[in-house]
Amino acid sequence: MSSKFSPFxxxxxxxxxxxxxxxxxxxxxxxxxxxxxxxxxFLDCGLDMQLGGNSRVPATTDFLRQIARQPGGKGDTDITRIIEKVSDPREYLGxxxxxxxxxEHLNAALAADSLAVVVVNGKATIVERQASNGIIEPFIAKVTTIDFDTVQTEIARAIASLDNDPEDAVTAACSLIEAVCRSIIVELELSFPAKKDIEGLTRxxxxxxxxxxxxxxxxxxxEIDIRQTLSGLISxxxxxxxxxxxxGDAHGREKGFLRIDAxxxxxxxxxxxxxxxxxIETWERKEHRSLPKHTEK
Incomplete structure (x- = not known):
């Protein structure tokens, strides 16, 4: 059986x-x-599955078990692709x-394996649960209600890079804040600052x-507590x-030298x-925006 995905x-x-x-x-x-x-x-997933006169559910079960038993990590790769395909919102547009x-059904089973399916930028992807829990999941849910395309792109990039390329994930984290600030500036019809780095944009x-x-x-x-907290935002x-x-990797990196870890x-x-x-929530409150209700997780 797959080393990554349990029978459940x-x-x-x-x-x-x-x-x-x-x-x-x-x-x-x-x-x-x-x-x-x-x-x-399954054909859309690049896999040739034929029922051969067998019942749908048992045949699908047997086929998935065969896939999961493939050696060398191929089983995990194929199962991941299948989960992301069946979880893709575009499969259920109507x-x-x-x-x-x-x-929700898949995440209930994936939880014990420390995995989760999340939707970022309109696509389903499997991530390590420690990378998707806490603040990231509600943030993803929030940006999907707003047409901040660049923000969704950067959070997708950050999640995908966390373990495999932590330097790129840090670069994406910085770009994420910059994208949010730029989007808010546009929404408020403000002029961009002369210095368009992360410090200039947040200020x-x-x-x-x-x-x-x-x-x-x-x-x-x-008063003192709030001032300290707001000062901490810029920090x-x-x-x-x-x-x-x-x-990060925004300014290049030395070959074979990992400066930070996951x-x-x-x-x-x-x-x-x-x-x-x-x-974003502060902007919503200030603007009294009635954003569309997000119906997916």
């Missing part, structure tokens, strides 16, 4: 692909697929609630969003920008996501 994940995947046995009053998980549609589904149901949105530590209208009992952004300069990259991406989520 394979079972949940069977449910998601077939829609279940289709008997009684049981509602399908996602879309019910007939035998020919199941064969076409019924988006089914896409959400499929991902440009502080006063318009009421986040300047120099404000004089704070309640006296919490976080500056720190990520400096880390990008010294530890731990630091994860810290940078989580911090950037937390900062960006706060900025």
């Amino acid at each position: 994940v394979i079972s949940a995947l069977v449910d998601a692909i077939t829609g279940g046995p289709g008997i009684g009053n049981q509602q399908p998980i996602g879309s019910y697929r007939s035998g020919p549609k199941i064969e076409q589904f 019924e988006p609630s089914k896409a959400m149901a499929v991902r 440009a949105i502080q006063e318009p969003l009421g986040l300047s530590p120099g404000r004089s209208d704070f309640p006296p009992e919490i 976080v952004a500056k720190g990520i920008g400096a880390l990008r300069t010294h530890g 731990r630091i990259a994860r810290l940078a991406v989580n911090a950037a996501s937390s900062f960006s989520l706060f900025i």
Whole structure:
């Protein structure tokens, strides 16, 4: 069996692909697929699966088990591709609630394997759960309600690079904050600052969003705390920008020299996501924006 995916994940995947046995009053998980549609589904994944007169569910189960047993990591690669295919929102354009149901069903099985399916920039992808939990998941859900295309691109890049290329993940974390600030500046119809680096962009949105530590209208009992917190916002952004300069790959890197590890990259991406989520929510509150309700996770 696959070294990455447990038998419980394979079972949940069977449910998601077939829609279940289709008997009684049981509602399908996602879309019910007939035998020919199941064969076409696997063909779209680059896999030749033929029922050969067998029942849909048992044949799909046997085929997935065969795939998972492939050596050399090929089984994990193929199962990953299948999960991302069946979780892709574009499979359920007419019924988006089914896409959400499929991902919830698969994520319940993937949780014990420390994995999760998330949708970023309109595409489903499997990530390590420590990379998708905490602040990143609500941030992803938030940006999918707003037409901030560059923001979605950068968070997708950051998640994908966390473990395999931490230096690129740090660069993406910095670009993420810059993309959010640029988007907010455009939405508020402000002029861009002369210095368009991360520090200049974050400072440009502080006063318009009421986040300047120099404000004089704070309640006296919490004035010092709020000033310290708001000052910390710029410190976080500056720190990520400096880390990008010294530890990221934006300015090139020496061959064979890894300056940071996944731990630091994860810290940078989580911090950037937390900062960006706060900025977006502050903008929403200031503008009294009624953003579209996001129906998928």
